[in-house]
Amino acid sequence: MAAGMETIEHEHAAARASSWWQTAVVYQVYIRSFADGNGDGIGDIAGLRSRLPYLAELGVDAIWINPWYRSPMADAGYDVADFRDIDPSYGTLGEAEALIEEAHRLGIKVIPDIVPNHTSDQHPWFRAALRGARGARDRYVFRPGRGPNGELPPNDWVSCFGGPAWTRVADGQWYLHLFAPAQPDLNWEHPDVRREFEQVLRFWFDRGVDGFRIDVAHGLAKTPGLPDAGTRIPGSQHTDPHPAWDQDAVHAIYRGWRAVANRYVPERIFIAEAWVRSNERLARYLRRDELHTAFQFDFLRSPWRADSLRTVIADAMAGAAAVGAPPTWVLSNHDVPRTVTRYARSQPSHLVESEWERARWATEPADHDTGRRRARAAALLQLALPGTAYIYQGEELGLEEVEDLPHDVRQDPTWVQSGFTDVGRDGCRVPLPWSDCSAPYGFSPGGSSASPWLPQPPHWESHTAEVQAADPNSFLTLYRSAVRTRRRLWENAGPVEWMSAPAGVLAFARGGAQCWVNTGADNVELPANLTVALSSTPGVTGCVPPDTTVWVVEG
Numbered sequence: 001m002a003a004g005m006e007t008i009e010h011e012h013a014a015a016r017a018s019s020w021w022q023t024a025v026v027y028q029v030y031i032r033s034f035a036d037g038n039g040d041g042i043g044d045i046a047g048l049r050s051r052l053p054y055l056a057e058l059g060v061d062a063i064w065i066n067p068w069y070r071s072p073m074a075d076a077g078y079d080v081a082d083f084r085d086i087d088p089s090y091g092t093l094g095e096a097e098a099l100i101e102e103a104h105r106l107g108i109k110v111i112p113d114i115v116p117n118h119t120s121d122q123h124p125w126f127r128a129a130l131r132g133a134r135g136a137r138d139r140y141v142f143r144p145g146r147g148p149n150g151e152l153p154p155n156d157w158v159s160c161f162g163g164p165a166w167t168r169v170a171d172g173q174w175y176l177h178l179f180a181p182a183q184p185d186l187n188w189e190h191p192d193v194r195r196e197f198e199q200v201l202r203f204w205f206d207r208g209v210d211g212f213r214i215d216v217a218h219g220l221a222k223t224p225g226l227p228d229a230g231t232r233i234p235g236s237q238h239t240d241p242h243p244a245w246d247q248d249a250v251h252a253i254y255r256g257w258r259a260v261a262n263r264y265v266p267e268r269i270f271i272a273e274a275w276v277r278s279n280e281r282l283a284r285y286l287r288r289d290e291l292h293t294a295f296q297f298d299f300l301r302s303p304w305r306a307d308s309l310r311t312v313i314a315d316a317m318a319g320a321a322a323v324g325a326p327p328t329w330v331l332s333n334h335d336v337p338r339t340v341t342r343y344a345r346s347q348p349s350h351l352v353e354s355e356w357e358r359a360r361w362a363t364e365p366a367d368h369d370t371g372r373r374r375a376r377a378a379a380l381l382q383l384a385l386p387g388t389a390y391i392y393q394g395e396e397l398g399l400e401e402v403e404d405l406p407h408d409v410r411q412d413p414t415w416v417q418s419g420f421t422d423v424g425r426d427g428c429r430v431p432l433p434w435s436d437c438s439a440p441y442g443f444s445p446g447g448s449s450a451s452p453w454l455p456q457p458p459h460w461e462s463h464t465a466e467v468q469a470a471d472p473n474s475f476l477t478l479y480r481s482a483v484r485t486r487r488r489l490w491e492n493a494g495p496v497e498w499m500s501a502p503a504g505v506l507a508f509a510r511g512g513a514q515c516w517v518n519t520g521a522d523n524v525e526l527p528a529n530l531t532v533a534l535s536s537t538p539g540v541t542g543c544v545p546p547d548t549t550v551w552v553v554e555g
């Protein structure tokens with residue numbers, strides 16, 4: 001690197017080091033299931049507003065809110081009909097503005113979700129396309145079919161939810177949808193599409209949002225000519241290149257978005273959902289004129305094994321460091337089975353291939369006590385690492401995946417599109433238990449008669465936020481202490497220095513503190529000069545029991 005370049009790199013790093021998003025703890029609000037303010041059994045902005053003090057007490061720096069835009073809800077709001085309005089089931093634009101203001105007053109930043117890969121089939125652009133309005137189909141990906149009468153899809157791509165990625169319309173043309181048929185893919189080569197999304201970013205930045213989580217950030221550009229994918233897997237590929245994913249042309253789009261964000265003070269940031277095949281590919285999204293951060297999904301794909309965790313952590317840190325970005329740690333989100341349940345069964349020796357494959361693990365009985373011990377330990381590992389940490393709502397309560405939902409209540413399009421073979425993601429989206437001894441556990445206001453949109457398990461009585469707030473050994477108390485202690489021990493503690501540790505144990509120092517993670521079956525003695533500052537297993541002093549993380553300091 002030339003000397004001049006090096007100076008710029010250092011200045012760049014120094015400028016970034018002072019930014020809140022480099023070390024933030026971000027809480028993911030799945031709005032439909034967080035809190036219901038008006039008593040219809042569906043979470044909403046009023047409910048979220050009423051629970052902002054809970055989030056302030058948890059100590060998070062920001063919230064990422066899953067899509068809240070006007071939507072027919074074919075895919076829980078990831079099918080947007082109007083990017084500039086709030087869905088009536090969630091509230092109004094005025095309520096969203098008030099929420100942003102109130103969150104800011106409590107010191108919480110607000111990061112909505114933006115969905116640029118597709119729209120709803122009810123979006124005015126797609127309705128115009130179906131009507132055959134002149135030029136309207138060019139904003140989407142319409143093609144003639146193959147076969148003598150065009151009766152076969154234009155290529156062999158498969159939808160991430162199952163079935164073909166193409167649907168035929170009345171006049172015989174086909175349109176592309178990498179997800180549900182109600183989510184037609186946009187054509188990002190069309191100038192209208194680029195212009196529209198940059199305007200949507202400005203619309204929300206002008207209303208004070210602090211950034212965006214970008215849905216399917218790796219999907220917007222497709223290989224020209226839309227060639228067949230062959231045997232390559234359809235969904236979120238991790239190994240083979242796929243003509244629909246992670247194409248180089250996507251980066252010009254994000255350079256445009258960054259230019260929009262850069263015009264705002266205080267700074268507005270982006271976090272990419274990009275399932276790509278290597279950390280080198282991921283780092284391309286994080287170049288200085290593109291996005292600020294991108295989720296590290298290998299961390300959630302890893303089994304509960306020290307060697308695997310150490311490898312994914314080291315790789316993720318190296319990939320991010322190469323472009324001067326903070327690593328971004330995710331244990332769970334609204335697309336994957338909850339952490340407690342992933343860790344409640346025997347652990348595979350490999351990284352799980354995709355978020356959907358994981359659903360098929362559920363063949364052996366779940367030991368939720370073990371799952372909870374490991375999930376507590378994983379939380380302390382996550383919060384000790386440098387960079388940003390995302391907490392999916394309910395993780396702080398130690399909720400498990402609800403695996404026995406009756407089939408007739410399932411809403412995830414995966415269930416139908418897979419031909420009823422994949423139960424999909426509803427099990428991690430069950431409304432939160434806040435208080436009381438029976439459903440809806442304070443999710444809806446007292447006296448409302450509507451049931452939560454997905455039924456809550458009867459035993460969640462002992463998992464409510466209210467019960468846990470009063471218990472010094474609860475999940476919630478652990479998370480509250482961890483977020484607070486993280487600021488003191490880890491926030492500005494510098495890089496990870498790995499320490500040698502017995503098999504099954506992961507140990508590293510950052511600054512004056514150390515983090516020890518025991519994924520093995522035996523107790524591990526701690527050196528005598530170390531004092532436990534926080535332990536995922538209550539009452540621990542001189543050793544690290546199995547499935548436990550401790551944060552220790554000298555003295």
Ligand code: NOJ
Pocket residue numbers: 075078115179215216273334335
């Ligand atoms: C990723 C989102 O997280 C998921 O919930 C959604 O179904 C797809 N993108 C399609 O928008």
Ligand code: CA
Pocket residue numbers: 036037038039040041042043044089
């Ligand atoms: Ca509601």
